[in-house]
Amino acid sequence: MPRGDGTGPPGWRGRFRGCGHRFTIPRQAIIETLEKTSAHLSAEDIYLKVHTQYPNIGLTTVYRTLEVLAQMRLISKFDFGDGRARYELTKNSKKEHHHHLVCTNCNRIIDYTDFIDEEVELLNKTEKALSKKFNFEISNHLIQFYGLCEKCKKGESV
Amino acid sequence: MPRGDGTGPPGWRGRFRGCGHRFTIPRQAIIETLEKTSAHLSAEDIYLKVHTQYPNIGLTTVYRTLEVLAQMRLISKFDFGDGRARYELTKNSKKEHHHHLVCTNCNRIIDYTDFIDEEVELLNKTEKALSKKFNFEISNHLIQFYGLCEKCKKGESV
DNA sequence: CGCTTAATGATAATGGTTTTCATTATCAAG
């Protein structure tokens, strides 16, 4: 049980050290914020939340930490088309991997993992075929569906 | 002969008028530029190309025209992660619908339509299931694979 | 405890995209 600090997060410090990074208060605070939510936070969202508890942590540090976390593959960075990047922990509450439904009207994001079974098959098949065909080494994918969410569908006829 | 029914093939002017827009020289030039290429041009790319023939067309107009075209669903706007949006005609040279391979090293974009047959079936299935499950009206999707292209795969070990 | 160096944060800079606003051009009507 590597800890020795009171906060007992399962090995964040070790993971940072393993990548040659230091584990600091700001980084801890940012990770805790990400762990606490299921939303898709922007850098500023995170900054504001962190700021309530640690008013001296700057937006710059948020950006830098997010960059480090992304590079360590601990968070994923998304663009939903609203002009700012959004982030979420990759390993968070059983949501290991999921895709998004993006409402083009209200910008609501719906995560889903439910129907991935069929998709996974398709993806594996497709990725394999693409890799061979183009000699392209696929390491990641992005799948998003755009449309109108339940609410906006109703409001459309108004 | 530009017909008035709006269904005619080229009929750019008619399509614009049908949406309550005027068909101007700058718009024509921008569309021609998009028609002439199979690349994924940024606003500035388009501006520079258009600029050689019409030096007085400004970057602002390019942005505005792209917005109108996107709203008319005649072009698609993509974000490949290099900090600028990229555009392509939706109905261009048999490339009606395709997906992208994005090289995370050199930013090369590969279009593919080849294996979509299998994908289409599963996408339809998935979209139908998602629509029902979340009461979400899907109108579009984005599928991109990230990884290393042939060249960058080789260069990696250097 | 002290040292090396990564990390921080205030500030300024960057750069793609949008706004502003005065001017020009489109096109339906006369």
Place this chain on the structure above:
DNA sequence: CTTGATAATGAAAACCATTATCATTAAGCG
């Protein structure tokens, strides 16, 4: 063919998310 309403244009400035700069602070090893 003119005219007039108004959409479209373009130069410049504004915007705003993100990055770079740099002096200061603090993590973590010995």
